[in-house]
Amino acid sequence: MSLEALLFQGLNGLAQASTLFMVAAGLSLVFGVTRIVNLAHGSFMMLGLYAAWTLATSLGGALGFWGGIVVAALGVGLLGAVLEVAILRRLYRAPELFQLLSTFAILLVLNDLALFLWGPEDLLGPRAPGLSGAVTILDRRFPSYDLFLIAAGPLVLLALHLVVTRSRFGRLIRAATEDREMVGALGVNQALLFTAVFALAAALAGLGGALQLPRQPATLTLDLEVIADAFVVTVVGGMGSLPGAFLAAILIAEIKALCIAIGQVSVFGVALNLSKFTLVAEFVVMAVVLIVRPYGLLGRPPVHVREGGEPEAPLRPAGTPARIAAVAVLACLAALPLAATGSPYTLVLATDILIAVLFAASLHFIMGPAGLHSFGHAAYFGLGAYATAIAVTRLGLPMGPAMLIAPTAGGAGAALFGWFSVRLSGVYLAMLTLAFAQIVWSILYQWEGLTGGSNGIFGAWPAAPFDSRAGFYLLALGVTVAGLLALRTALFSPFGYAMRAGRDSPLRAEAIGIGVFRVHWLAFILAGVFAGLAGALFAFAKGSVSPEIASIAESVDGLAMVLLGGVHSLLGPIVGASVFTWLSDTVSRTTDYWRAALGGIILLIVLVQPGGIMGGVGALGRHLRRARP
Amino acid sequence: MNARFARVAAAAALAGTLGIGAASAQDTITIGELNSYKAIPAFLEPYQKGMELAVAEVNEAGGVLGRELRIVTRDDGANPGDAVRAAEELVTREGADVIAGTFLSNIGLAVSEYAKRRKVFFLASEPLTDKLTWDNGNRYTFRLRPSTYMQVAMLMDAAEASGAKRWALVYPNYEYGTSAAETFKQLLKERVPDAEIVTEQAPPLRGIDAGSVVQAIADSQPDGIFNALFAGDLSQFVREGQTRGLFDETAVVSLLTGEPEYLDPLGADTPTGWVVTGYPWSAIDTPEHAAFLAAYQDRFDTYPRLGSVVGYATIKSLAAGIEKAGSTDPEALVDAFEGLDVETPFGPITYRPSDHQSTMGAFVGHLDLVDGKGQMVDFRYVAGEDVLPAEDVVKALRPAD
Amino acid sequence: MSLLHVAGLTKHFGGVVALDGVGFTVEAGEVVALIGPNGAGKSTCFNLINGQLAPDAGGISFDGASIVGIGPRRLFRMGIGRTFQIAAVFQSMTVVENVQMALLSANREIFRFLRGVPRRRRGEALALLDRVGLAGEADRAARTLAYGDLKRLELAVALANRPRLLLMDEPAAGMAPQERADLVSLTRRVVDADGTAVLFTEHSMDVVFAFADRILVLAEGRLIAQGAPEAVRADPLVQAHYLGTTTDTEDGP
Structure with missing residues (x-):
């Protein structure tokens, strides 16, 4: 390839980087000032693009296009302010995870809002009036609009830089980023500052989206795609650092452009198509950066670790009534096949719920007691499911050994990725686990020879006596209950206490001789083992596996289940997974807008009862006990 | 239209919950249809219209084997795991006699695997993957649309x-x-x-x-x-x-x-x-397409997309197959579909006995x-x-x- | 041989010399205070000993063995206990469980997965709590304790491994005068009974003079005086550095 071609691809990368930077800059600002990890930030970008499309197509002409971009950005900024005042403002003192859950709920609601307003079809905007053609550079034609974008990115960075360094607003932003208490001490109206920052961030995302109008169709999947990319950029650059975000956006866009430019290469006689690497390039970059520089390229370690709201109550072993209740519930579940002879679907749904429960419990094991907020837990579920499916269909192993391979695979994956991830904390840990999960997903997705590629693997059915619906349900019940008991026993054991010790106070834990890294690493591995086991059940329940089970969406579903149930209750993941799975099955059959319904329910829970469902039940119980004479 | 189908589906789901579905199975033939409606709307909304038109035509002509055709649709969430559950639900709760649909290849293959396992007749209408009829082909799965x-x-x-x-x-x-x-x-x-x-x-x-x-x-x-x-x-x-x-x-x-x-x-x-x-819907000059086009535009006030033809031909194929088999028994249906001739807007097609692929072009x-x-x-x-x-x-x- | 032997300890931060050739000893069973005005290098010195920082030059040995570069976990195993300026306990556990964790770790029983913590070493833990006067609070959640009680709990936790040296970072910070006096006398009683040596930093001079057998005074990174409390109090060099700073109000870090 010629040098000109390479340089030219560099220009393409720069054009691509601009929007990425604008969206990521907003995310970074909001995190810096409010410490909120805003999952709905990608939705602002998506809405900006949709709004610009509507304005450009309905008004038409240069005014509709350029004016539309401005209006769209401002409108999205206004929406951001409204959401901040209406919802997020109530959550600044809530634990980080509930803020996360509520921004996830906002994401769900905004997605269905877009579906309602614009319908489900992709909408590509018109070409930019005045910039619809191309200019010739290096003997090649380069779209003039892309030149405009290349300039827009640094201009926005410059404007932001001036605001942050020169204005009073900017000084407050910096002060809040470095020390939140100080802002309160300065007598600043903190609420107003937060609203303003949130609106600015939303407007930046909206602008980034609107500017894509002639380049990219507005689609309903943009929000999740963009939020993933924006997180990658923000984290690679260092949370809270605007120049870092700019640098990271360019780095990632250029690496992708380079992969596309190189295309087919031959390494040691193996033909590789690097253009396929763009599927996962940014996540590989993020993983490498976080391993080498745990706080990103230009990031600094957090000044002080934030207290996560009210800490949980001490663990109490179950009393006799609780044990009796558990046995009774178990007996009912075991008898379900008898009761459900007339409606076999009950067993099918119940089996799916059991699998979700085991998966959620394994995630809760590290999220709650160890405080390790993994955003990529589906990877271990997927590894387990694939290991089982491969063992059955390719190696011809019988069911028993195939099921044992799954926890091994899940555990091995968790051992490898956990070794890097557990060293980090907070957002950085979440993002590194996410990156690893995406890498696992892309391997499952592309290794046609072993994993069947995007289609997956078929024909992993259970053997007798588990081949009937009732038989498999009972197997799933047995495995899940055994898994839950094992996890529970571990939580009450010295090891489980050491997990919490390492979460409560790493300083104290180390000072009494507890190796926090070793304990949390092993916890991560155990979580991978049980997620893998749940994956094995999944493979046999469906008879097939495909890459979706290791996707971001699956990981996010797991998070939602745990948070819905309540992260500080051992029953939380059980209740959360059951409610989530049942709701999605039932509600999705009756309305197109079931995600918005789910988001609404989550918001209600978070605003009214920020301890999740089980937190609410616990509070109710305490209230009743107090009320008793 | 989408909303109307959603309501039908909702009512059906409710009926199923209350146990009404089983009773009505006597005088209707239930087609359980699942697809990625929310993920691939551009193709699947016209597809749904095509199905609706065909069902109306079949039922107006007296149904199949003297029974009415009924469709119950489900969104598979573009996720194979959910799709298999939806298929289970259609078969076990809605009492679907056959299942049909799917757009994405991985979902088509997953449902096909399910069909093979539970010995349910499955007509894959759209997924393009060659594996569906070749490498992963099975007795119970047929495919309508031309493959990759x-x-x-x-x-x-x-x-x-x-x-x-x-x-x-x-x-x-x-x-x-x-x-x-x-x-x-x-x-x-x-x-x-x-x-x-x-x-x-x-x-x-x-x-x-x-x-x-x-x-x-x-x-x-x-x-x-x-x-x-x-x-x-x-x-x-x-x-x-x-x-x-x-x-x-x-x-x-x-x-x-x-x-x-x-x-x-x-x-x-x-x-x-x-x-x-x-x-090229506006320029096809055959009597069978002209009839389809007129009926479609008359009913929906819009022009057909390819999805419309596929949805229409899916239902027509199922009707023809069930008629030929004389029952909805899966084994009889499979035998009937092998070599089945169907009239479609694109002309006559045949489901090949060798690989269960239709000859739709x-x-x-x-x-x-x-x-x-x-x-x-x-x-x-x-x-x-x-x-x-x-x-x-x-x-x-x-x-x- | 001294229990703790520090020699020529030097540490730079960028171009700034934080600690410059500091040397001293702590004998078994002795209570030693490390004091000095803000920026004198107390914290640096303390963090070098407890393994949070690595020195640029100099040596630290405990019981004859060098402990330079050794992390907190191994120091614990060697018999060095710690308390923190802001009491660090496990908030999600009960008071007695906090002590049980230290006992379990001391006995290398952390990697056990079956029998629950509530049924392990509870008696021993209660005995330790009794020594610090917290036996009555054993089953309360640690996060509900008053700050003074948290400090006692931390002391009980630190004592679980029968340390020979206890490093206490501002043990009385953030406490009211009466609480402070109680804690100091309690600590003195307990360490005297066990023969535990203590090295502590402190701002408030009443604590220092009530508690310490010997005082080390740092200023601008150097050790400017050491000796018995009365001798240090009378030292003109110390008075020069401490002019007007020996009041009780100087509690902050």
């Missing part, structure tokens, strides 16, 4: 006639794209032995960096391009390619681009001269711009049997039942 292999094969005459020797390939990075590219390379080698592949670009599905991809292709200086991108990726690729002059001197053969679902959104950007597979033609809109011109219908490998060839590809 067939559609690529339809373009080979044009590829050869273009005289291009330096080919660039661009396709979405998943099984449909990779297998389309493989088929193209294999068939090209047979037809034009001295042709070479100068670059292969496989951007992520729904995630193309169109500028970079177009540039990389231009830099490899091809004289022919094989494209398998569709939907949003296609729109971006076409726009960037035109701005950058990629298509000016290059022959392009392109899968699916002539389908109204993907052609209409291109609007004034439509690249003229591309040779594409598709469905597609139209191949050039793209042109008429009144600011894309249109297929100089097209011809290529029947499925003309591009399918011989029955004994495909038999070797399928696993034994």
Whole structure:
């Protein structure tokens, strides 16, 4: 390839980087000032693009296009302010995870809002009036609009830089980023500052989206795609650092452009198509950066670790009534096949719920007691499911050994990725686990020879006596209950206490001789083992596996289940997974807008009862006990 | 329309919950249909309309075996795991006699696997993957739409006639794209032995960096391009390619681009001269299509897309198959479908006994711009049997039942 | 041989010399205070000993063995206990469980997965709590304790491994005068009974003079005086550095 071609691809990368930077800059600002990890930030970008499309197509002409971009950005900024005042403002003192859950709920609601307003079809905007053609550079034609974008990115960075360094607003932003208490001490109206920052961030995302109008169709999947990319950029650059975000956006866009430019290469006689690497390039970059520089390229370690709201109550072993209740519930579940002879679907749904429960419990094991907020837990579920499916269909192993391979695979994956991830904390840990999960997903997705590629693997059915619906349900019940008991026993054991010790106070834990890294690493591995086991059940329940089970969406579903149930209750993941799975099955059959319904329910829970469902039940119980004479 | 179907589905779900479904199974035949409605609306909304039209026609003509046809639809959430559960629900709770539908290849394959396991009759209407009827084929699964292999094969005459020797390939990075590219390379080698592949670009599905991809292709200086991108990726690729002059001197053969679902959104950007597979609904001059077109426009006040034809033909196939079998027993249905002849808007088709693939074909033609809109011109219908490998060839590809 | 032997300890931060050739010893069973004005290098010195920082030059040995570069976990195993300026306990556990964790770790029983913590070493833990006067609070959640009680709990936790040296970072910070006096006398009683040596930093001079057998005074990174409390109080060099700073209000870090 010629040098000109390479340089030219560099220009393409720069054009691509601009929007990425604008969206990521907003995310970074909001995190810096409010410490909120805003999952709905990608939705602002998506809405900006949709709004610009509507304005450009309905008004038409240069005014509709350029004016539309401005209006769209401002409108999205206004929406951001409204959401901040209406919802997020109530959550600044809530634990980080509930803020996360509520921004996830906002994401769900905004997605269905877009579906309602614009319908489900992709909408590509018109070409930019005045910039619809191309200019010739290096003997090649380069779209003039892309030149405009290349300039827009640094201009926005410059404007932001001036605001942050020169204005009073900017000084407050910096002060809040470095020390939140100080802002309160300065007598600043903190609420107003937060609203303003949130609106600015939303407007930046909206602008980034609107500017894509002639380049990219507005689609309903943009929000999740963009939020993933924006997180990658923000984290690679260092949370809270605007120049870092700019640098990271360019780095990632250029690496992708380079992969596309190189295309087919031959390494040691193996033909590789690097253009396929763009599927996962940014996540590989993020993983490498976080391993080498745990706080990103230009990031600094957090000044002080934030207290996560009210800490949980001490663990109490179950009393006799609780044990009796558990046995009774178990007996009912075991008898379900008898009761459900007339409606076999009950067993099918119940089996799916059991699998979700085991998966959620394994995630809760590290999220709650160890405080390790993994955003990529589906990877271990997927590894387990694939290991089982491969063992059955390719190696011809019988069911028993195939099921044992799954926890091994899940555990091995968790051992490898956990070794890097557990060293980090907070957002950085979440993002590194996410990156690893995406890498696992892309391997499952592309290794046609072993994993069947995007289609997956078929024909992993259970053997007798588990081949009937009732038989498999009972197997799933047995495995899940055994898994839950094992996890529970571990939580009450010295090891489980050491997990919490390492979460409560790493300083104290180390000072009494507890190796926090070793304990949390092993916890991560155990979580991978049980997620893998749940994956094995999944493979046999469906008879097939495909890459979706290791996707971001699956990981996010797991998070939602745990948070819905309540992260500080051992029953939380059980209740959360059951409610989530049942709701999605039932509600999705009756309305197109079931995600918005789910988001609404989550918001209600978070605003009214920020301890999740089980937190609410616990509070109710305490209230009743107090009320008793 | 979508809302109406949702209501029907909701009512059906409610009925099923209350145990009413079982009683009504006596006088109706239930088709359990599942698809990625929310993920692929551009194709599937017209598809749903096509089904509705066919059901209405069948029932107005007295139903099948004297019983009414009833459809219960489910969204599979574009997720194979959920799709299998939806299939279970359709069969066990709704009492579906057959299942049909699916768009995405991985979901089609997962449901096909389920059908084989539970011995349920499954008519896969849309998924394109060759594996569905070949490598992973099974007794209980049939497929209506022409497969990836067939559609690529339809373009080979044009590829050869273009005289291009330096080919660039661009396709979405998943099984449909990779297998389309493989088929193209294999068939090209047979037809034009001295042709070479100068670059292969496989951007992520729904995630193309169109500028970079177009540039990389231009830099490899091809004289022919094989494209398998569709939907949003296609729109971006076409726009960037035109701005950058990629298509000016290059022959392009392109899968699916002539389908109204993907052609209409291109609007004034439509690249003229591309040779594409598709469905030129406004210019097909056959009595069977004219009748379908009139009925469809009369009922829905809009023009049909390819999805409409597929949805319509799905129901017509099922009706014909059940009529021929004389019952909804899966074994009888499979036997009836092997060699079943069905009348469709594209003319008569047959479900081949060897690989359970229908011989439904597609139209191949050039793209042109008429009144600011894309249109297929100089097209011809290529029947499925003309591009399918011989029955004994495909038999070797399928696993034994 | 001294229990703790520090020699020529030097540490730079960028171009700034934080600690410059500091040396001293702590004998078994002795209570030693490390004091000095803000920026004198107390914290640096303390963090070098407890393994949070690595020195640029100099040596630290405990019981004859060098402990330079050794992390907190191994120091614990060697018999060095710690308390923190802001009491660090496990908030999600009960008071007695906090002590049980230290006992379990001391006995290398952390990697056990079956029998629950509530049924392990509870008696021993209660005995330790009794020594610090917290036996009555054993089953309360640690996060509900008053700050003074948290400090006692921390002391009990630190004593679980029968340390020979206890490093206490500002043990009385953030406490009211009466609480402070109680804690100091309690600590003195307990360490005297066990023969535990203590090295502590402190701002408030009443604590220092009530508690310490010997005082080390740092200023500008150097050790400017050491000796018995009365001798240090009378030292003119110390008075020069401490002019007007020996009041009780100087509690902050």
